[in-house]
Amino acid sequence: MPQDKESMTDRRVDPTLYDAYTPAQITKRFETVGVAKATMPIIPLLALSLLAGAFISFGATFYTLVMTDSGLGLGTGRLLGGVSFCLGLILVVVGGAELFTGNILRGCPR
Numbered sequence: 001m002p003q004d005k006e007s008m009t010d011r012r013v014d015p016t017l018y019d020a021y022t023p024a025q026i027t028k029r030f031e032t033v034g035v036a037k038a039t040m041p042i043i044p045l046l047a048l049s050l051l052a053g054a055f056i057s058f059g060a061t062f063y064t065l066v067m068t069d070s071g072l073g074l075g076t077g078r079l080l081g082g083v084s085f086c087l088g089l090i091l092v093v094v095g096g097a098e099l100f101t102g103n104i105l106r107g108c109p110r
Contacts (some may be wrong), residue, residue: 037103045098052097059088 021029063085070077094097 037098040098048096048098049100052092052099055091055095055097056099056109057087058091059085062087 012047063081066084067077067081070080091097092102
């Protein structure tokens with residue numbers, strides 16, 4: 001089925017659908033998030049930190065449960081163990097918890 005040139009050009013993707021920023025805009029957004037995290041009140045910060053610890057320990061407990069006497073074999077057991085531990089990290093990201101190692105890379109916002 002040959003296609004004409006007009007139908008090929010109609011398939012272009014709209015660039016406004018992507019979340020593309022210039023380096024200056026990325027730096028500004030990075031700074032804004034960093035300032036918001038640095039000026040967070042102590043009570044919500046402690047609560048989110050405790051949640052992050054609970055989420056990571058949940059993932060570690062799930063990893064231990066999967067890896068203990070699984071009988072799945074070396075490769076399959078380790079793969080499922082890694083996926084089960086990632087559940088804790090996913091909970092931290094989705095839940096918006098404050099994990100210390102996630103904030104170290106940000107640097108000083110101001």
